[in-house]
Amino acid sequence: MSEIPTLPAAVLNALQQIVGDDKVRLDDESRSTFGKDWTKVYAPSPSAIVFPKTIEQVQAIVRLANEHHIALVPSGGRTGLSAGAVAANGEVVVAFDYMSQISDFDPVDRTVVCQAGVITEQLQIYAEEQGLYYPVDFASSGSSQIGGNISTNAGGIKVIKYGMTRDWVAGLKVVTGNGDIVDLNRGLMKNNAGYDLRQLFIGAEGTLGFVVEATMRLSRQPGNLTALVLGVPEFSAIMEVLNTFQAEMDLTAFEFFSEKALQKVVAHQDLQRPFETEAEFYALLEFENNNEETEALAMTLFERCMEEGWVLDGTMSQSIEQLNNLWRLREDISETISQWTPYKNDISTVISKIPDFLTEVEAVVNKEYPDFEIIWFGHIGDGNVHLNILKPDHVAKDVFFEQCHVVSTWVFEIVEKYRGSVSAEHGVGMTKKAFLPYSRSETEIALMKQVKQVFDPNGVMNPGKIFD
Amino acid sequence: MSEIPTLPAAVLNALQQIVGDDKVRLDDESRSTFGKDWTKVYAPSPSAIVFPKTIEQVQAIVRLANEHHIALVPSGGRTGLSAGAVAANGEVVVAFDYMSQISDFDPVDRTVVCQAGVITEQLQIYAEEQGLYYPVDFASSGSSQIGGNISTNAGGIKVIKYGMTRDWVAGLKVVTGNGDIVDLNRGLMKNNAGYDLRQLFIGAEGTLGFVVEATMRLSRQPGNLTALVLGVPEFSAIMEVLNTFQAEMDLTAFEFFSEKALQKVVAHQDLQRPFETEAEFYALLEFENNNEETEALAMTLFERCMEEGWVLDGTMSQSIEQLNNLWRLREDISETISQWTPYKNDISTVISKIPDFLTEVEAVVNKEYPDFEIIWFGHIGDGNVHLNILKPDHVAKDVFFEQCHVVSTWVFEIVEKYRGSVSAEHGVGMTKKAFLPYSRSETEIALMKQVKQVFDPNGVMNPGKIFD
Structure with a gap:
């Protein structure tokens, strides 16, 4: 870790006032741990880590950030793969580890209220104890948090039947970039009273507001x-x-x-x-x-x-x-292929185009880098494939990653040709920001930026993620 | 019909240029038919009806409306129950009846592309012909159009299993209030590349943009x-x-x-x-x-x-x-109770609160109007009940409706108490606009208005619907 980026003393004091002295950390280990996610591309460099315990504390932090123009980065289970939760530029990290309560289970509604820091597996076990089932499941369920799942609209291995995290969010409490608390949809199954703003925050990677609480749906347990x-x-x-x-x-x-x-x-x-x-x-x-x-x-x-x-x-x-x-x-x-330092890409097209898409990607990689070994796997039932390229033993790491960067551009050009997504389920964060135009038009990106202006006029919520 | 509201000659000429002379109607019958939906509260008074045949024509109409500050009202199957598609103030109605093509069916993706004017039943029959199933179904399926279904996020009788219209929209082409065409999500099942703007337009009742085309998902046919x-x-x-x-x-x-x-x-x-x-x-x-x-x-x-x-x-x-x-x-x-000129209300709470909610509504109505007969029915599996009050024979129509207006306020106060929705599936339109604050906070409504500013800065898209 480099030296601690400067945080004005008044801001540091105010943060300590809000969450308590022991819930603000400045030590190197905390800054390293809470300043990054599973991507290892960017060096973490947060100015401080704060651990709110209540929604009101989150609100006070956001209001403070607005007053002093301090950038905030939300931190959940830090299992993201697109650097959506990395604080590389002196931001204050807001970590939800002390907001992990599950409450208000209702067996008729089959819903339960989760604070943002509830771990996915914690919710899965809780559901099981009620004779029910939380079906969104993926490799990082043991560490990922519900707030992060919602902010990245996490998918996983059961999407074909159960959909993405989006489909399980019955209600959402968010602190917007304005410092307002909004309580969206309140657990209702049917509600056509105005714009469904809840949907906007799902998958927004914390750039419009921070998810602080969610009413999650549960399902019947599958049999055998x-x-x-x-x-x-x-x-x-x-x-x-x-x-x-x-x-x-x-x-x-x-x-x-x-x-x-x-x-x-x-x-x-x-x-x-x-x-x-x-x-x-x-x-x-x-x-x-x-x-x-x-x-x-x-x-x-x-x-x-x-x-x-x-x-x-x-x-x-x-x-x-x-x-x-x-x-x-x-x-x-x-896990098996991780020893080959693989290049990974998470992409999708409509299901019917996957065979042609794969053939085309293979052809271009094989032609330019015949010694690259390609490993395909993924959720074919929903059009989402994971491309993995293994590093040949004789190629140095940095050379390999440089070559893969070139491969990325080819892959995204093919994604664009097939009208696919540059990020099927991992989000955009920082690692795919430059490639967003391969999936979204100029007009769409301009509209997204204007929408961000509405919810986060001072640009304090996870700035530099999804787009600049 | 009263006299035709004035439309500047230049605008009328330009409209005729865009869609052709025969696709602009000014006659009383057309203005009466296409100026309203199934609600009969507001007298229709559009200045003209235009029938675009292509997305580009819709775009040209929206651009013209922006230039001349002309209000537009979209018109689908006109089966709405909240006056969301009523032109009561000299607006130009954009009717989608000539955009009713179904195309690009793909059996692997189980998707099909519908122009906005495709009738729900037409899609249901088309799906059946492919051995598949379009599950969103309701009383007005024979006339309602897909564009309207999407704009009101139509629900119906199979929501407990299949969800609302929202769940079947894999892609959405919209002409925004800026006159831009955006092509959102393009049929993908998994796509986490930036904000899911598609969701914003679903249920927005045409106030942010007009849905011109949608890629709809189909399902396996249910058996027996x-x-x-x-x-x-x-x-x-x-x-x-x-x-x-x-x-x-x-x-x-x-x-x-x-x-x-x-x-x-x-x-x-x-x-x-x-x-x-x-x-x-x-x-x-x-x-x-x-x-x-x-x-x-x-x-x-x-x-x-x-x-x-x-x-x-x-x-x-x-x-x-x-x-x-x-x-x-x-x-x-x-249909049976329509002869009693019933007062109707479409409301929801979470399922578990429905029994108490019903009891409380019955109590207040019975106390104040003991001769009112209450008929309940609805989609209890998703928390959506339809309250119907029959007009007693001895009460005059206008007196009855005045009394029911008072009842509405009581009902919505109870809805608010139970954190329910003032419109479960019919949308807000004009009839529920005044009651929106019973379901949505001041902050939420302010955010909705700012979101509208982003997509429709000149306020030409269905103004006066959802909020003022």
């Missing part, structure tokens, strides 16, 4: 989740498999990964191949196996796909242990 | 829909029934109506009572009866409710004809 892993000879067949199953069943997940990914996972984790047959790609389907007829239907559809040649082999989980092991084939990929 | 009608002795038992079923089954609908409503429907329509037992209330549940186990589960839950005393009697549909007849008991209420 069962996974099928199918070996597929070519990418276009994955689409046929998706079509075949979706026409007759409600799937809870539809993921894919490549043989290359599978080989690495099996070599480095304590896992078996799902079956001996090698296929270029694998589809992982999950469904609620609630009765024999559903299971029989799944088998019929599997056989139909085999007859058509879309599937070469397959296996179905018969226990929770088998279910978990099949899921690990997909979920352990990220 | 089956209805249960259950007689329930008191309102609180309806909640227990809802809980019991929702904990173990996915319902596609959960409606309710009162014995009073049932008696009127049976007396005036060609319909039988569902069973002889009289109950104070009836719940109508619908589910996909895909296999014997599901049907057996429904029967088990029904028996459990009988044992608990929450249900007095019940019947289950065994054919599509029976399904339709059970639905008519609920759906024919509106």
Whole structure:
């Protein structure tokens, strides 16, 4: 850590007045920890970390920031992958770790009130204890916080059935950049009384206001989740498999990964191949196996796909242990390949264009960098693929990242051509800011900036994120 | 119709240039027809009706309106119930009847592109022809248009399973009040690249821009829909029934109506009572009866409710004809009671508060107007009830409506107390504008007005709707 950026003494005193002396930290370790997220591109350099305990304290901090033109950065579980919660320019970090209460559960409404700092897994366990289910789930559920999930509209592995975080927010309390508290939609299922401002704050990465509390919906617990892993000879067949199953069943997940990914996972984790047959790609389907007829239907559809040649082999989980092991084939990929210092990109197109999109990205990367190994996996059921390129051993890290920066531009040009998104689920933050125009028009970006002006006229809320 | 409000000759000429002479109408009949919606409170008085055929023509009209400060009112199927599409002040009506093309269906993405003027039923039939399903359905589906549905975030009878119109909009083309065309979200399922401006236009009642085209999602066709009608002795038992079923089954609908409503429907329509037992209330549940186990589960839950005393009697549909007849008991209420010139109100709270809310509204109305007959029905599964008060024969129409205006204030005070919505699914338009503060804070309304400034700086888009 470099030296502490200057914070006027009056501001520091006022912050200590608001949250208490012990809830303002200036030490190097705190500044390093709370000044960054999982992206390691920018060096953290916050001027202070404050830990409010109440909504009113957050409001007082925002009002103070407006008076003194101090930039604020919200900090949740710090698991973001786009540097949306990084304080690299002397900002004051507002960390929600002391606002982690769950309250007001109602079994009829199936809603529960969460402070911004509630951890995703905490909510999942709470829901389970009530005999219900919080379905938004992803690798970082053990650390990510609800406020951060909402601010990035987190997605994950069950989007095909349950949607994104957006779909589970029944009410939202926000402190706007003006320092106002707004209490949006208040848990209602049906409410057409004026603009749904709640939606604006979801996915706004804290640039319009800070989410301080949310009323979250819970769902019926799914019964007997069962996974099928199918070996597929070519990418276009994955689409046929998706079509075949979706026409007759409600799937809870539809993921894919490549043989290359599978080989690495099996070599480095304590896992078996799902079956001996090698296929270029694998589809992982999950469904609620609630009765024999559903299971029989799944088998019929599997056989139909085999007859058509879309599937070469397959296996179905018969226990929770088998279910978990099949899921690990997909979920352990990220951790497994991390030793190759991979370049990662999170992109989407409409589902039908994914095969052509992948082919085109592969072609350009293979042509320019034939020694780059590409690992594909992702949430194919919702058009979201994760592109991973492994660093060849003989290439130095900095050279590799420079080359990947060039690759990024090609990838985003292809994203633009296919009218896709430069950020499917990780948000824009700082790392994708320069690439936003590949997904959003000049007019849209101008409108976003004007909307920001309405909610944050002095530009104190997470400035420099999404756009400049 | 009174005399035609003055439209400057230059503007009229320019409009004729844009859409063609035959697509500008000034005659009384057109002005009367296209100047209003299903609310009959305000006398229509538009200065002209224009019928654009392309997005570019809509854009040219909006630009012209900005130049000359002409107010525009969008007109879809004109089935609105809050006067959101009424032109009462010499506005130019932009009617979307000549923009009714469906195109670009994709079976993998399960999306289809609709121009704003596509009729809901047209989309439902189109979906069916593709072996798919468009699930947003309501009484006016035969006339309402997609652009209007989106602008009012239309709900209907399947919200408990399928959500509102908002949930089916994968992409939105809008001409903003600035005259810009924005192409929002472009059909993607996952897209976290900046603010989701699409959401702002959904439910904005044309006050920020006019929806000109939408990419709509379609769903798997539900299988063997089956209805249960259950007689329930008191309102609180309806909640227990809802809980019991929702904990173990996915319902596609959960409606309710009162014995009073049932008696009127049976007396005036060609319909039988569902069973002889009289109950104070009836719940109508619908589910996909895909296999014997599901049907057996429904029967088990029904028996459990009988044992608990929450249900007095019940019947289950065994054919599509029976399904339709059970639905008519609920759906024919509106038409049946129309002969009593009913006062209507469309309100919501969170589901758990509905019983207390109903009791409180009944108490105040019965106390002040003991001869008013109250008919309740609605979408109890999503907290949305429709309050209907029948005009007593001996009370004159204008006296009745004056008294009901007083009732409205009481109802909205109770809505405010229960943190509900003054408009669950019909929007605000003009009829509920004065009551918006019962559901939205001063700060929220101020923010809405500033947001409107961003998208419609000259105030030409449906002015005087939602707020002044």
